[in-house]
Amino acid sequence: MKILVVDDEKDIRTLFEQRFRKEIRDLSMEFAFAYSGEEALQYLNKHVHEAVLILSDINMPGMSGLDLLREIKTHFENPPPIVMMITAYGDAENYNQAMKLGADDFLTKPLDFSVLKDKLKQLI
């Protein structure tokens, strides 16, 4: 299971690696990180055929998470990757827009990793 985490906060990588230490160790989960939407798209283009789950922040300089979501949902159809949005802006507008664009889930910061883990385990 390959999971792409997209966020402009560099510390997110450390956080995820520490939080999913065990999963990484037993290779049940594999993480990749992109610090902008553009980077994420680059990664996706390179790893087209890998099963990917994407966790993306919304507020990022440059391409926003919602743009990324739109891109993914229009151009990476086969198979469509699962996209979960994670944002500090948990307001209705952001949520609705994300859902409209085809987000599979919507989580707010600060992240509750136990919830996230459950969700990911369900998907695996």
Add this chain to the structure above:
Amino acid sequence: MHRNCFLVLTAILVFSLFTTPASAQPTWAPLLRILSDTTYAFRLPDSAFQIFPDKEDLSISEITKGGDQLRFVPINSITTDQLKTRNWWVRYRIGNDADSSLQISLGAFADLVTWYTWPVGKPSSVTIFKSGSALPWMEKDGFKDADLVPINIPAHSEMAVYGKIQFKRHGLPSEFALAWFSTEKMIAEQFFDHQSETIEKEAFSKIFFAGFFLLAALFYLVLFAVIKEKEYGYLALFLFFLFIQMNPYFSILLARDYPVLAQRISEAGLLYTLFFFQFTRSFFNTKVRFPRGDKWLRFINIVYASSVFAGVIWNGVYWLESTRSILFCAGILVYTVILFRLLKKKDNESRLFLKALLPFISCFLLFLLSGFLYIVFIALNINTLDPFFEWLGNWANHLYHFSVSWAILFFAYVLFRRYDHQRKKVAQQALEKEILAREKEKERNALIARQKIELEEQVALRTAELHASLEELKTTQHQLIHAEKMASLGELTSGIAHEIQNPLNFVNNFSEINAELVEELKTELGNGDYGAATLLAGEILDNEARILHHGKRADNIVKGMLQHSRKGIGKKESTDLEQLCNEYLRLSLHGMRARYPDFHIQPETNFDPLTGKLNVIPQELGQAIFNILNNAYYACAEKIRISASETLEVELSETAKNRNKSSSRKAGSSVIISELPITVKNTGSRYIPRIELCTSRNREFVDIRIRDNGTGIPQHLKDKIYQPFFTTKPTGEGTGLGLSLAYDIITRGHNGELTVESIEGEFSEFIIRLPA
């Protein structure tokens, strides 16, 4: 005057008739022998003269030549048919049987008379005299005034007399006109002794009255001009024509040289009757009060006037004179009726009228009576009253003039009284009107005063209401300004709150991880694996550093928020402008991110190194910058939105293409662009939203420029953008206070200037200029 000569005619002249011998002239009338001269005037007996109607206007030579057709005949053998002839010849012979020479004056009443006399038997020594009423003075012979031609008959001699007697307008008026003469005695008395005196007296009286009438006429004319009442005009005309008709003595001068003209003028003078009637009509207002009588009077006046004009043209026509007399009598009759009716009604004016005419009427009655008496006395051959008649004859004119003068004066008095009455009435009316007007004025003033008070009350009331609503408005404005501040604050806080979530995310999670790591550390220590324990401890420390970092980050965000929300300080303090700009730029970015989640822009800044510090109220100036920046974001976002809605289809496909090309180049780069590239339709170039904040400073002022390349401001809205509550944003989105607040802060709070430069669709640049 000569008419008077016959008033007292007594035939004292002794004459005898002799049948003249046939040898002298075949058909002469018997010679008239005069024995003594004791009478005044003498009409020749019918048998003593002969006449001949001359239809061909013959000359004396043609007449004396004789012939059967030129038969002089006695007057009684003239047929009525012949009477119409205008030229007549008369002839007779007079013999002086006295011992002294005899002076007689030949006379005839005609327009033109030519006398031819010679001693009987000596026609060659003919003497010619001319006279006649139509003959100019210069051409007249003898006693010109009386149209008498004196001839001298020596003692015991005889004179033959031919007279050519011409009438211009008619035939022979009366046989009396033809043959008469006056004696020396009459001439002496009438022309030299008595007459000179009489003429002087009469002349004086005539001139006096004529002058009086003329003056009176002028007086009435002036009154007419002033008062404009018809009565005065008529009276003036009446008096004027009376003046003319009186033919005053000086007009004789005219009559001498232009007798016909004088006659015409005299005829025209008869119009006085007309004007008197007109005056009376006007005086009694007969048109209204006696319409039937008035019709008659009008008719009479018209006919009378016509007859006068006819008389002027053909003077001396008798029937015209008769017509006038009849009309006059008819008029008098009508007036008498009217007068009686009015008197019956006890009309005041008719009484005055009667008083005015009283002397006139009295005279008239007197003359009527005396005329009657005269006839009776003559018939009875009684002469006891003769001196009275004589006196009356002499004074008739005076009486007449006196009556007219009295009437004039009386009418003047009456009219003046009438005018005075009218004037008083008018004055009274004017006074009443004035009083009424004053009362009205008073009422109006009172009304105005009342209304003024009411108005003032109303004004006071309205003013109070206005004050109240002004206060209300001020309060509302303050509330709104506050609301705007709060709104922007709200935007800020929501942005800030969300921003805090990011560091908080790390703080929470790293703390939890650390807790887990500490548990693992304990386990490792229990296991005695110090190497693993040291590794874990290092990780914990790293995490601890991360927690601290993100905690401080959150602290900064909250501090900024607090700084912004601090209110009521409003004190100027030395502030680093660059720092202030950066702070609010950041704050605005947070707000912008909250508002436009899919729109990202990094404003560019360019700070003048000289900017330094300035004495400002940092919160307020920051607020102003913040508001302007917010508008800039909005303008850019709007431009994108508009372009997007125009070119959405094209956009999506192009974005995909571009994405692949540009993503590698742009990812992670510091170039600030919108990640939603837009092709602006009309230029075909890509729209890159750009916001720029720069400062500059010189000795006098500091400029802060905020420029965006958004929608720009339409020219017609440039004046309105600082008005409170003016907004172009959709309802509910903008309060319309942002720029107003900014303007207020900069101009009033900092004595600065806020100006804008903009081209619609291209850019907007707000310039905050603060005194250095």
